[in-house]
Amino acid sequence: MYKEPIFLQPDFKERIWGGTKLRDYYNYEIPSTNTGECWGISAHENGPSILKNGPLRGQTLTKVWENHRELFGHEEGEKFPLLVKILDANDDLSVQVHPDDEYARIYESGELGKTECWYVIDCEVDSHLILGHHAKTKEEFVRMIETGEWDLLLKKVPIKPGDFYYVPSGTIHAIGKGALILETQQSSDTTYRVYDYDRIDDKGDKRERHVQQSIEVSTIPHKDAEVKQGANRKEGLITKQLVSEKYFTVYHCQLDGSVEQKMNRNYLLLSILEGNGSVIIEGKSYSFTKGDHLILPSTISEYQLTGDAQFILSHTTYGPLGGNNK
Structure with a gap:
């Protein structure tokens, strides 16, 4: 049984901020010119990868995790724990935050929390991230959100190819326009949108914000994550x-x-x-x-x-x- 690598067919997601770099850079067959995400290694129900080779060819990674745990060293856990994506930010992503395991378990029907990290594959010269905020207290954080003081609240970080960032759950963040990023994360699809630049979708509506959840799960004050490399x-x-x-x-x-x-x-x-x-x-x-x-x-x-x-x-x-x- 599988004395060979398991190659996977990604799942692609169209996003309001997506573009064509996933096609142009990696020659993927993308669904449209607004393709924002390649879920390259995924067993999440919202976008599972498909096995391309071997005796289980054609099955989803979700089913293989459920039925063939011997391929994964009989590792415990109801869900395949990781999800690897490539993101094409043709426009700014929304400012957002993710819950930890406990909050997601209670309020998101047993979903995992979402700690993630980013490797910058490529980016434009002036590309940046939002990583953290400047509020010192929860009261200040709430006030700045309510009054829309985004330039004062949000912490911008310039980026270049080869940079790496660790983004624990509870971190206010956003990927900026022009970045192509590989993301490794917990297998979760729960995102709380704090701010979306007042954009409208293809139906003319502003996208939903999740302000109360964002206030409840955000780390205040922000602390830059330290990693040993x-x-x-x-x-x-x-x-x-x-x-x-x-x-x-x-x-x-x-x-x-x-x-x-x-x-x-x-x-x-x-x-x-x-x-x-x-x-x-x-x-x-x-x-x-x-x-x-x-x-x-x-x-x-x-x-x-x-x-x-x-x-x-x-x-x-x-x-x-x-x-x-x-």
Whole structure:
């Protein structure tokens, strides 16, 4: 059963702020010129990935997680815990905030909370993020929202390709116009919209805001997240740890040759940012290229990577090491 990588067919989402970079940059077949999100590795019911190869080809990752937990080292949990996206911000995203696990469990029908992180693939020269706010107290936070003092409230951060940001639940945030970002997050689709620049949708209506929920879940005062990073090289692979926290560990990897690796996690998620290469397992080669999303399952004991590529690699942090290789 799956002595090979699991390649996935993404699910695409049209958004008011979306564009065509997912097609132009990654050659994806997108549904329209307002495509904002590629859900590359997803078992969420609102947009599950489809397996493209192997004996379970054609099934959703959701069903595979439910029925074939051996592929994931028998990791516990009702839901596949992570979701990997690529976002094309052709326009500013709404200013928003996400709840933590406890709030989402109570008020969002058992949904997971949403802690996330961003790797900037590409962006325009003047692109920025909103990451945090300047209010010192809840009273000041509420007043500034009610009076629309957005320029004073919101904390803007300039960005460049290769930047990385960790965004815990409770953080006021927004991705700015012109950014192409890979997001690794908890598998959740719960967003509370604080402000949307008074935009209207295709029906002429302003989009819904969730002000009360935003006030209840936002971290006040804002605290910049601290992450420990480090890099190492093994053979032809440079691995830079971007973050390791409660829900996920995420790395940026630069492959410029070959490397042999043992499978020391229950499963690994890979999203190929640039280039191409191969995964070699038990003497058989499986090619990958820019824009591919794949999972290395627990049923693999060791593998070799070869090629010239950049990719984001992630895994759950709380799962035990090794899956069936403990």
